[in-house]
Amino acid sequence: MGKEKVSTAERELDTQYALYEADDLIASHNETGKVNPEYPAELQPRDRTRQASEDQIRGIASKLNPKLPGANPLASSGAPIIGSDRVVESGNGRVSAIRKAYRNHPERAKAYQEHLKQNAKSFGLKPESVDNFKQPVLVRQRQGEMDTDQHIAFTKEANARDTASMSPAEKAKLDASRITQEDLSHFDTDDTGDLLHRSNDVFLARFADRLGSEAGELKTRQGDWNKQMRDRVESSPVYESLR
Structure with missing residues (x-):
């Protein structure tokens, strides 16, 4: 003990x-x-x-x-x-x-x-x-x-990321398991043509919170969501259900 x-x-x-x-x-x-x-x-x-x-x-x-x-x-x-x-x-x-x-x-x-x-x-x-x-x-x-x-x-x-040794498919599966139905309700289903549009800020912020220490790599120095954030969401199996 x-x-x-x-x-x-x-x-x-x-x-x-x-x-x-x-x-x-x-x-x-x-x-x-x-x-x-x-x-x-x-x-x-x-x-x-x-x-x-x-x-x-x-x-x-x-x-x-x-x-x-x-x-x-x-x-x-x-x-x-x-x-x-x-x-x-x-x-x-x-x-x-x-x-x-x-x-x-x-x-x-x-x-x-x-x-x-x-x-x-x-x-x-x-x-x-x-x-x-x-x-x-x-x-x-x-x-x-x-x-x-x-x-x-x-x-x-x-301080190394827990997912450092995971394949992209393994990371995508883990990401999908982290997303809740409440998270999904904040995704803007309108076809803006841009996953990183401001209308998705709440959804993306909730997703980032669930990534823990990895979340710090998902924004630019100016505070905007970056390409890595786009890739993480689009690689997740649940993304198809959002489109």
């Missing part, structure tokens, strides 16, 4: 669940995308200052699912992973989203805190301990020592 093994494509590590104040975690960026000068730059392989990344964090915060930043056997998902120095090694975006939820979406933050209390025992924690924090964040603290090269390698692996 309280411990969880997490895996990347290259290794398996032991972690220990713990609670920290949101502001005590050393993340690569704050919730507005500003770089944290205290964070080791070599440990952040993603550009969190991109507009697409900020949009992704904003979307996650506004609809924060309390279950998602919790138990997960993958290092790339679940509760953020930190070192003994409180530096976030995997889950910088998740930390930023949780902080933003505390600041801008109190109803989602409350739901997250209630989830932590109700499931505290499964994390090896005491339910009443959640109340000792103003803005608690559930993390997995990495156990054991690493040299610098191992440390950098782990953070790169832990």
Whole structure:
């Protein structure tokens, strides 16, 4: 109880669940995308200052699912992973989203805190301990020592997309399983001739939210949907039902 093994494509590590104040975690960026000068730059392989990344964090915060930043056997998902120095090694975006939820979406933050209390025992924690924090964040603290090269390698692996090794057909099948009937109801069936038309913004935003960390690659620096978004939707088997 309280411990969880997490895996990347290259290794398996032991972690220990713990609670920290949101502001005590050393993340690569704050919730507005500003770089944290205290964070080791070599440990952040993603550009969190991109507009697409900020949009992704904003979307996650506004609809924060309390279950998602919790138990997960993958290092790339679940509760953020930190070192003994409180530096976030995997889950910088998740930390930023949780902080933003505390600041801008109190109803989602409350739901997250209630989830932590109700499931505290499964994390090896005491339910009443959640109340000792103003803005608690559930993390997995990495156990054991690493040299610098191992440390950098782990953070790169832990931040790699889960779908990196999937074929286009496998990705399309996974995408289709993520789309709900409510999502489909927001698709504009009028023949505009452009899947990325503004009339489909709600549908595309909901689809992007379900892609998690991959969503940051689906917009241009100007904040518009890009060709990759078009390809992901059009490759999905459900697209035929939308036309």
